[in-house]
Amino acid sequence: MNAKDWLLDFSRGAALGTGILPGVSVGTVGLIVKIYDKLLDAISGLTKHFGKAFMTLLPIALGTLISAALLLFGYSRLKDYIPFEIVALMAGLILGGVPIIVKEVDWKAISPLDILRMSLGFIFAAGIGIVAVIASKNNWFNVGEAFLDPNHNIWVYFVTFFVGIVTAIACLLPGISGSMVLFIFGLYNPVVGLYTGPDSMIHNHDRIGTGLILTAVLFVGVVIGLVGFAKIMRRLEEKHHQGTFTLVLGFVGGSLISMFVNHEIWAYYQSGAGWYHYLIGGVLFVAGVLLLLFLLKKSGQLSPAKKVEDAETSGAE
Numbered sequence: 001m002n003a004k005d006w007l008l009d010f011s012r013g014a015a016l017g018t019g020i021l022p023g024v025s026v027g028t029v030g031l032i033v034k035i036y037d038k039l040l041d042a043i044s045g046l047t048k049h050f051g052k053a054f055m056t057l058l059p060i061a062l063g064t065l066i067s068a069a070l071l072l073f074g075y076s077r078l079k080d081y082i083p084f085e086i087v088a089l090m091a092g093l094i095l096g097g098v099p100i101i102v103k104e105v106d107w108k109a110i111s112p113l114d115i116l117r118m119s120l121g122f123i124f125a126a127g128i129g130i131v132a133v134i135a136s137k138n139n140w141f142n143v144g145e146a147f148l149d150p151n152h153n154i155w156v157y158f159v160t161f162f163v164g165i166v167t168a169i170a171c172l173l174p175g176i177s178g179s180m181v182l183f184i185f186g187l188y189n190p191v192v193g194l195y196t197g198p199d200s201m202i203h204n205h206d207r208i209g210t211g212l213i214l215t216a217v218l219f220v221g222v223v224i225g226l227v228g229f230a231k232i233m234r235r236l237e238e239k240h241h242q243g244t245f246t247l248v249l250g251f252v253g254g255s256l257i258s259m260f261v262n263h264e265i266w267a268y269y270q271s272g273a274g275w276y277h278y279l280i281g282g283v284l285f286v287a288g289v290l291l292l293l294f295l296l297k298k299s300g301q302l303s304p305a306k307k308v309e310d311a312e313t314s315g316a317e
Contacts, residue, residue: 006059007059009035009056009059009060009063010059010060010062010063011063012030012033012034012035012060012063013035013059013060013061013062013063013064013067014063014064014066014067015029015032015033015063015067016029016030016033016035016039016060016063016064016067017063017064017065017066017067017068017070017071018067018071019064019068019171019177019178019179020067020068020071020072020075020179021071021075021090021177021179022087022090022177022179022180022182022183022188022259023089023090023091023092023093023094023177023179023180023183023259023288024090024093024177024179025093025094025097025100025171025173025176025177025178025180026171026177026178027171027172027173027176028097028100028292028296028301031100031296031299031301032295032296032299032301033299034299035060038056039057039060040172040230040233040234042056042057042060043057043172043226043227043230044230044231044234046227047227072192072195072196073196075192076192076196076197079189079192082277082280083264083265083268084265084268084273084277084278084281085277085280085281085284087259087260087265087281088281088282088284088285088288089281089284089285089287089288090177090180090183090259090288091256091259091260091285091288092284092285092286092287092288092289092291092292093177093288093289093291093292094177094180094252094255094256094259095256095285095288095289096288096289096290096291096292096293096296097252097292097296098249098252098253099293099296099302100296100301100302101245101248101249101252102249103302104241104245105242105245105246105249106242109242110246113243114242114243114246115246117243117246117247117250118246118247118249118250118253119250120247120250121246121247121248121249121250121251121252121253121254122250122251122253122254123250123254124251124254125184125250125251125252125253125254125255125257125258126253126254126255126257126258126261127254128184128185128254128258128262129184129257129258129259129260129261129262130257130258130261132185132186132258132262132263133261133262133263133266135263136263136266142263143156143159143185143186143187143190143263144186144189144190144193144263144264147187147190147191147193147214148190148199148207149210150210150213150214151210156214157213157214157217159185159187160187160214160217160218160221161217161218161220161221162221163181163182163185163187163218163221164217164218164219164220164221164222164224164225165221165222165224165225165228165229166181166185166225167179167181167182167221167222167225168221168222168223168224168225168226168229169225169229169233171225171226172226172229172230172233173233173244173248176248176251176252176255180255180259181255183258183259183262184255184258184259184262186262186263186264189264191214191218194207194211194214194215
C-alpha cells in the first residue's frame with residue numbers, strides 16, 4: 001500500500017470513528033466513504049490471511065481510534081449539560097439512516113414472517129430501554145451503579161461481554177450503530193466514565209483494576225463479535241437478505257424508543273429541565289435526519305438496492 005492509499009484509508013477510518021457516538025452507524029459511514037466492503041472483507045480474512053488483513057486494517061484502525069478519542073473527549077464535556085440535545089441529535093442520525101435499511105427490503109415480497117421479524121426486533125430494542133426505566137424506578141438493578149462496583153455485581157462482567165458481541169455485530173450492518181447498542185443497554189456512559197470524568201481510572205485509582213478488566217471483557221466481546229460473525233453476517237446478507245434486514249429494521253425502530261426512554265435520560269426528564277432544551281433538541285433531531293439523508297444522497301446510497309434488483313431479475317427469468 002502506497003502512502004496516498006494509506007492516508008486515504010486513515011482519513012476514512014477517522015470518519016468511521018464518528019461511530020463512537022450513539023446513533024452514528026459505522027456501517028452507514030463505511031458506505032458513505034466507500035470503505036464498507038473493504039473493511040468487511042479484511043475482518044473476514046483475519047483468520048486466513050492475518051498479515052495482509054492486518055496491514056489493510058491498520059490505517060483504518062488508527063484513524064478510527066484517534067477520531068473516536070477526540071469525539072469522546074468532547075462528548076464527556078457536554079453530556080452533563082445538554083444530554084437531551086445530544087440524544088435528540090443522535091436519534092435524528094438513526095432515523096436519517098433508516099432508508100439504507102428500507103431499500104434493502106423487497107417490499108413487494110413482504111410476508112407475515114417478515115412482519116413478525118420486524119415486530120420482534122422492535123419489541124426487543126424498545127423493551128431494553130423501557131425495562132431499564134422500570135428496573136431503576138423499582139430498584140431492581142442499575143447498570144451504571146453496578147459498573148462502579150463490579151466485584152460486588154459479577155453479572156456486570158457477563159452483560160458487558162454479551163453487549164460487546166452484540167455491539168460488534170451491529171457495527172457490521174449498515175443502519176445500526178454499535179455505540180447505540182451500548183447506549184440502549186445502559187452501558188455507554190458507564191464505559192465512557194472509565195476514561196473520563198471524576199470516577200474515571202485517571203482520577204479514581206481504586207477503579208484501575210476493575211476498569212481494565214471491564215475494558216478487556218468488552219474488547220474480547222467486540223473482537224469475537226467482529227471476527228466470529230463477519231462471515232456469518234455476510235452469509236446472512238447473501239442467503240437470507242430479506243429476513244436479515246426486516247429484523248434489523250424493526251430493531252432500529254425500537255432503538256429510537258430506547259434512545260428517549262432509558263434510565264439515564266429518564267432522570268433528566270424528572271430534573272425539571274427548561275423547555276428550551278426540548279426545543280433545541282427537536283431542532284437538532286430534524287437536523288440530524290436531514291444531514292444524514294443529504295450525505296447518503298450525495299454518496300449515491302439511496303439508489304435501489306442491487307441485491308433486491310438482482311433477486312427480482314433472477315425471479316423473472
